[in-house]
Amino acid sequence: MSILVVGSVALDTVETPFAKREGVLGGAASHFATAASLYDQVNLIGIVGSDFPQEYLDFWRNHNVDLAGLQVQEGKTFHWHGRYHMDMNSRDTLDTQLGVFGDFHPTMPAEYAQSSLVFLANIQPELQLEVLQQVSKTNLTVLDTMELWINTARSQLVEVMKQVDVLLMSEEEVRQFTGQASILVAVRQLFELGLKYVVVKLGSYGALLFGADGTYFSAPSYPLEEVFDPTGAGDSFAGGFLGYLSTVQPDATGRFSRMDLQRAVVHGNIVGSFACTEFGIGGIRELTMADIRQRYQELVSYSHFDPEWKPIA
């Protein structure tokens, strides 16, 4: 199997209360591709400028990321400059320079159309639609988005939601999109769009998996001593989630088993936890399956309790 991703590739300036770094490899597709390529081949659709460091292209080529869909154009790579608050959850965008990303339209190498899993990372919904129109026979389409598109491109975003299988959203985005305080009520509303699964990302509290078939799973987060830079944690979560699913077989109707979906969310949380430990892709670029396995086993011991009810004496 192989995993297609379309999304931003960026060179960021990131400030936290503790450190600042310029020229950090960023963008949703960068984090996702680096994470998911641990599991399977990733086909990356995006655009970079002529200033984009060769070192990152070499790194990806050596790590199971196919770059035939990554356009390189004369000009500047997309640039984001953000500053995190003391709580490391909220952040301000200080500057955004679209550069070559401003005129970007995804072009699909013919062989990508057969990718079994498709991740529409956080970019303009109309670009996500362009990709959906070019893929066929995929097992699973997964959508991520952000507050900006909920506010400025809602109708196109709804159109994308109607065409995908899985939606990844933070708790705040779910509330913002639906106007519902209750996550359970909000998710029911999202299922009316035809989605099969909704994954609600809770940041340091883990993630919830909801299925249109009534599936509900609450996945614990991996406890971190310190969060160094949370940028890309959500995209790395998606990388672990789709990465794991790319290694298992859905049934004849394209459905994954409940157990595999649960494992996928746990993989997502684990890869996301590694992503927070350094700037850019620093927390996941050296990651191995042995590292993921160790945290998986720790999470079992941290979160499982006696499955048998013990009668009260």
Place this chain on the structure above:
Amino acid sequence: MSILVVGSVALDTVETPFAKREGVLGGAASHFATAASLYDQVNLIGIVGSDFPQEYLDFWRNHNVDLAGLQVQEGKTFHWHGRYHMDMNSRDTLDTQLGVFGDFHPTMPAEYAQSSLVFLANIQPELQLEVLQQVSKTNLTVLDTMELWINTARSQLVEVMKQVDVLLMSEEEVRQFTGQASILVAVRQLFELGLKYVVVKLGSYGALLFGADGTYFSAPSYPLEEVFDPTGAGDSFAGGFLGYLSTVQPDATGRFSRMDLQRAVVHGNIVGSFACTEFGIGGIRELTMADIRQRYQELVSYSHFDPEWKPIA
């Protein structure tokens, strides 16, 4: 075994974005005693005024709550008036009338001194110390507190912390008390006071159990469609937590098994979830062990995933 609690008993006015109710049975000891008495006899130390409805006293007497330590004095019962914000997490205190609670000092019926578990519910730390001085041979002392005492009575609060086994605190209170953003770092700091366990309450995200021996357990919350009134959810959590522990035997050194502590936190989350569904004790006054068992089994199915690592193909 029996469980001793000291804390406030109140008649509240509660406003949520959806409803308002006056004369609601409130106070930490009320919620705790109602919850814990599902498991074992509760010995209640507190004070009410001559306006306190006989119906609640009758209810408790019929439900395994011993009231020999509940003083009834001429005057008004403690009164709190609060209003919840739209998120149902934060709230404003609009009015507090101490009434007979203003001159309260706990008096301990002789037989209470042998209570095997002691819960110091949220009241002035100096009153909690008065109770600690009167109990003996208890298996476990558990402390709850609130932002007010962290801000206004820190040194007495630290004194109580040094003398108890278990501390229950919300995540915000832990950060506020320690000045640490990282919960893991903050909890290590709390253990320097000599505590054996710290339970960090995460509200709708569940709870974390930390042990000075390195124990770590993340307990899922029970998913609620709507939170009607969260007042007393933390005290009901404590009631489920201590209630469960009162039914099991610690080892010769007074330590509970890891499995029993985990079950206790899960019971706490479940009882706390019921408490949110109505005003006052309405959500737990009819509760049965069969109801708790059902949510326990649901939580297993909602949160447990394959404990075996599945190798990546």
